[in-house]
Amino acid sequence: MSAMSNFAETVVPNADVEPVLSVRDLKTSFLTSKGWVEIVKGISFDIGPRETLAVVGESGSGKSVTALSIMRLLDPEMSRVDGSVKLAGRELLKLSPGEMRNIRGRQMGMIFQEAMTSLNPLQTVGQQIAEVLSIHGLYSGQAALKEAERLLDRVRIPGAASRLKDYPHSLSGGMRQRVMIAMALACKPKLLIADEPTTALDVTIQAQILQLIKQLQQEEGMGVLFITHDMGVVAEVADRTVVMLQGKAVEADSTEVIFERAENPYTRALIAAVPKLGQGSQKGPQHFPILDRKTGTIVTGRERPDTVRHDAEPVLRVKDLTKRFDIPGGLFSGPSGRVHAVEKVSFDLRAGETLSLVGESGCGKSTTGRAIMRLIEPQSGEVSIEGTDIRALDKERMRDMRRHIQMIFQDPYASLNPRINIGEAIAEPFLTHKLGTRQQAREKAMDLLERVGLSPDMASRFPAQFSGGQRQRICIARALSLEPKVIVADESVSALDVSIKAQVVNLMMDLQEQFGLSYLFISHDMAVVERISHQVAVMYLGEIVEKGPVAAVFGNPQHPYTKRLMAAVPVPDPARRKQLRPVSNDEVKSPIRPVDYVPPQRDYREISPGHIVQAWGDDWKV
Amino acid sequence: MSVIAEETPRVPPAEPGFFTKARKILLGRPETAFATGMIVVFIFIAIFAPVLAPYDPLAQSVIKINRLPSQENWLGTDQFGRDVLSRLIYGSRNSLLFGFISPVLAALFGTMLGVVAGYFGGIVDRLISRVIDLLLAFPELLLAILIAAVLGGGFWNIIAVITVAFIPGFARVARAQTLSVKQEPYVEAAIATGVRTPVIIVRHIIPNIMAPIVALMTLWVASAIRIEASLSFLGIGTRPPNPSWGNIIRDGLNSLFGSPWPIIGAGIAITLVVLSFNLVGDAIRDALDPSTAR
Numbered sequence: 001m002s003a004m005s006n007f008a009e010t011v012v013p014n015a016d017v018e019p020v021l022s023v024r025d026l027k028t029s030f031l032t033s034k035g036w037v038e039i040v041k042g043i044s045f046d047i048g049p050r051e052t053l054a055v056v057g058e059s060g061s062g063k064s065v066t067a068l069s070i071m072r073l074l075d076p077e078m079s080r081v082d083g084s085v086k087l088a089g090r091e092l093l094k095l096s097p098g099e100m101r102n103i104r105g106r107q108m109g110m111i112f113q114e115a116m117t118s119l120n121p122l123q124t125v126g127q128q129i130a131e132v133l134s135i136h137g138l139y140s141g142q143a144a145l146k147e148a149e150r151l152l153d154r155v156r157i158p159g160a161a162s163r164l165k166d167y168p169h170s171l172s173g174g175m176r177q178r179v180m181i182a183m184a185l186a187c188k189p190k191l192l193i194a195d196e197p198t199t200a201l202d203v204t205i206q207a208q209i210l211q212l213i214k215q216l217q218q219e220e221g222m223g224v225l226f227i228t229h230d231m232g233v234v235a236e237v238a239d240r241t242v243v244m245l246q247g248k249a250v251e252a253d254s255t256e257v258i259f260e261r262a263e264n265p266y267t268r269a270l271i272a273a274v275p276k277l278g279q280g281s282q283k284g285p286q287h288f289p290i291l292d293r294k295t296g297t298i299v300t301g302r303e304r305p306d307t308v309r310h311d312a313e314p315v316l317r318v319k320d321l322t323k324r325f326d327i328p329g330g331l332f333s334g335p336s337g338r339v340h341a342v343e344k345v346s347f348d349l350r351a352g353e354t355l356s357l358v359g360e361s362g363c364g365k366s367t368t369g370r371a372i373m374r375l376i377e378p379q380s381g382e383v384s385i386e387g388t389d390i391r392a393l394d395k396e397r398m399r400d401m402r403r404h405i406q407m408i409f410q411d412p413y414a415s416l417n418p419r420i421n422i423g424e425a426i427a428e429p430f431l432t433h434k435l436g437t438r439q440q441a442r443e444k445a446m447d448l449l450e451r452v453g454l455s456p457d458m459a460s461r462f463p464a465q466f467s468g469g470q471r472q473r474i475c476i477a478r479a480l481s482l483e484p485k486v487i488v489a490d491e492s493v494s495a496l497d498v499s500i501k502a503q504v505v506n507l508m509m510d511l512q513e514q515f516g517l518s519y520l521f522i523s524h525d526m527a528v529v530e531r532i533s534h535q536v537a538v539m540y541l542g543e544i545v546e547k548g549p550v551a552a553v554f555g556n557p558q559h560p561y562t563k564r565l566m567a568a569v570p571v572p573d574p575a576r577r578k579q580l581r582p583v584s585n586d587e588v589k590s591p592i593r594p595v596d597y598v599p600p601q602r603d604y605r606e607i608s609p610g611h612i613v614q615a616w617g618d619d620w621k622v
Numbered sequence: 623m624s625v626i627a628e629e630t631p632r633v634p635p636a637e638p639g640f641f642t643k644a645r646k647i648l649l650g651r652p653e654t655a656f657a658t659g660m661i662v663v664f665i666f667i668a669i670f671a672p673v674l675a676p677y678d679p680l681a682q683s684v685i686k687i688n689r690l691p692s693q694e695n696w697l698g699t700d701q702f703g704r705d706v707l708s709r710l711i712y713g714s715r716n717s718l719l720f721g722f723i724s725p726v727l728a729a730l731f732g733t734m735l736g737v738v739a740g741y742f743g744g745i746v747d748r749l750i751s752r753v754i755d756l757l758l759a760f761p762e763l764l765l766a767i768l769i770a771a772v773l774g775g776g777f778w779n780i781i782a783v784i785t786v787a788f789i790p791g792f793a794r795v796a797r798a799q800t801l802s803v804k805q806e807p808y809v810e811a812a813i814a815t816g817v818r819t820p821v822i823i824v825r826h827i828i829p830n831i832m833a834p835i836v837a838l839m840t841l842w843v844a845s846a847i848r849i850e851a852s853l854s855f856l857g858i859g860t861r862p863p864n865p866s867w868g869n870i871i872r873d874g875l876n877s878l879f880g881s882p883w884p885i886i887g888a889g890i891a892i893t894l895v896v897l898s899f900n901l902v903g904d905a906i907r908d909a910l911d912p913s914t915a916r
Binding site: 375402419479 | 806807808810811812813814815816817818821825826829830
């Protein structure tokens with residue numbers, strides 16, 4: 001690896017300024033049952049003041065371990081860290097645990113992915129911030145609380161003074177992450193380490209947090225080490241980028257260079273796999289370009305024919321679907337409120353068509369999918385498959401009807417029974433509906449395994465032996481074993497690494513072509529949605545606010561919420577990084593209503609053929 | 623340069639087989655290996671009691687009452703002149719049989735009740751749960767004494783007594799596990815493909831809740847042996863003259879100053895077996911639930 005030696009030069013930001021953090025040849029090993037295993041295999045980089053360095057890689061690349069090694073948060077009995085980590089010239093790896101505690105929080109702030117588990121549920125946020133301040137001896141008592149309020153204000157939490165007395169559970173995910181940032185910044189650290197800080201957040205909230213980190217960095221002049229798997233986020237925040245693969249830095253350079261002319265095939269594959277908004281073609285859904293890792297060339301894939309049966313009746317018709325959940329009150333009183341999870345949702349899905357439901361968490365998109373599957377019983381509305389209203393079917397006939405509509409779930413690790421081998425798992429639906437003999441079921445399972453890109457001789461293996469992407473392929477095979485007409489894919493690719501995601505989406509498109517499948521694709525990922533869908537419906541607080549052909553909705557968004565959603569998607573274009581966008585503090589509102597709430601009558605207007613927008617009320621007036 | 627994260631079908635590594643795993647659990651730590659060995663020895667003794675016992679455990683002899691250990695009778699004799707060692711050896715049969723049958727039966731019924739309550743919920747759950755709560759309110763031993771006092775002693779009565787006393791524990795665990803497994807997407811996936819409820823319970827729920835139940839079962843083998851001994855000691859367990867470790871102690875108590883060896887022998891046997899099953903049970907629980915592992 002001659003390239004390694006070059007990194008040291010390319011990663012030095014500015015020779016005149018002393019770097020805040022300087023990492024040289026960092027190696028981390030873990031003690032496993034097979035002895036010491038090296039996870040991080042020699043990483044070097046520098047971070048200057050006001051600079052953001054992104055460490056990017058897929059799961060298992062060692063990026064989080066790198067961060068933990070720098071903070072020395074690994075269990076010293078189970079791990080070994082070699083090399084050199086200098087914070088403002090001071091070697092961290094040689095410090096005693098006591099000295100290190102002083103550095104952490106004081107000179108080095110940290111934020112993590114799970115803001116909820118990082119906060120103590122039994123203390124108010126004010127107490128927790130004040131505690132950080134008093135531990136490091138900066139403020140105490142009332143002064144600490146006063147400072148905490150100022151910090152909450154700095155992270156743009158509205159009404160900071162009243163929020164001090166809130167407990168973590170009463171804050172939303174985005175607000176909690178802001179509190180975490182406030183705590184990390186409490187002692188004005190020189191370095192902020194952010195480990196996937198926005199991964200668990202909705203896209204509009206992610207945009208807010210990223211903006212906030214950028215602004216605070218400018219104001220405080222600190223260096224930021226940003227760990228992420230998302231190339232879009234990298235382009236948004238990072239000055240320089242280190243790409244990690246299997247514990248090694250395969251490429252390190254300024255973010256612009258990485259995006260424009262990355263040399264390493266892995267880096268190029270990562271960038272190629274990032275879905276970019278605004279690349280959807282007028283010709284309907286197209287494959288993701290996949291980089292051939294052997295030759296290093298990008299394979300765009302042949303053009304997909306139009307799979308939609310425009311002439312036929314829709315296979316799935318949903319009309320005025322409504323689902324509300326009661327919030328139980330006391331023992332003898334009625335419900336204390338009601339979650340209007342799905343409110344009069346209507347759409348049609350034709351054979352060979354993909355309709356995507358997009359929206360942020362809590363918008364009711366998953367509930368819609370589950371209500372259509374009758375995994376939960378909707379209150380009212382009509383769901384018909386090829387003209388049969390499935391809501392009117394009794395248990396027995398519903399069971400038969402399930403042949404035609406199948407579901408793929410989000411978590412590939414949990415959607416397969418760990419005690420049943422995958423051959424049997426795929427054959428189970430086939431046998432349940434008595435579509436053939438055991439022998440035929442086995443052959444079917446083998447055939448399907450091959451079709452989803454796995455090998456038939458894996459049929460006797462158990463789910464635990466497969467990776468996430470492979471498991472999702474198995475789930476797809478299981479859904480296909482009944483030859484359904486409609487597949488409801490609920491966040492089916494959201495949990496996958498970006499390159500795997502691209503491959504699974506491509507597979508789904510291929511299968512659509514082969515079997516004439518219709519997909520109801522439920523996702524929060526706008527860029528994937530743009531790739532895969534013919535039609536898109538944007539959901540907000542249980543209602544569809546805008547729907548139509550993808551090109552129309554994404555190309556000419558009308559509803560303010562659609563616009564906000566589009567604007568929040570990270571753009572993998574480093575040139576846009578310098579623009580500071582205004583930070584909005586808007587939260588997604590709650591769909592919890594009083595018991596006697598009557599949803600307003602909605603008007604819709606048609607912008608262009610098929611492109612329908614809900615008339616929005618005063619709350620959207622700017 | 624090797625490039626990974628590729629989705630070409632790599633051949634996944636084979637999982638260690640059941641026996642490899644079982645061996646690791648049972649023989650992994652020295653104390654567990656000792657306990658496993660102990661259990662094997664006691665089972666061996668129980669099976670081959672007729673071969674190993676030097677005398678008929680019921681044969682009385684007026685001339686050999688309350689003898690101290692000798693060449694002839696290694697652990698001496700009791701107040702009826704019966705050979706204590708032979709009674710201990712035959713007593714292991716009763717004790718172990720009780721020890722195994724009750725927890726297995728309790729696990730069977732308890733799991734069934736728990737799964738039904740957990741899976742169907744609603745009124746069924748409320749009914750089963752309340753009955754279980756009621757049973758749980760009484761200590762096992764007290765409940766066992768109560769029922770034994772009403773029904774009288776005897777092999778099957780005692781089995782029934784201990785089983786009933788153990789059912790709530792298994793039902794509780796099974797119910798809680800079912801509630802969480804029911805939420806798993808693979809169960810939902812099975813519902814979505816139209817799999818019938820009984821099949822879902824048998825194929826998708828029960829295999830996935832068995833681990834803690836097996837661990838509980840092993841731990842309760844020890845309790846069952848202990849409870850049987852207590853009941854026999856109180857005279858409402860195994861009926862004399864049939865030997866059981868509990869009634870050997872009871873008989874020995876009357877002639878404590880003549881020969882303490884019945885009590886010492888039976889006491890050691892009970893201690894060893896109970897300790898061994900507890901150790902093995904702990905090992906299984908640790909292996910199945912990483913959060914409690916050391």
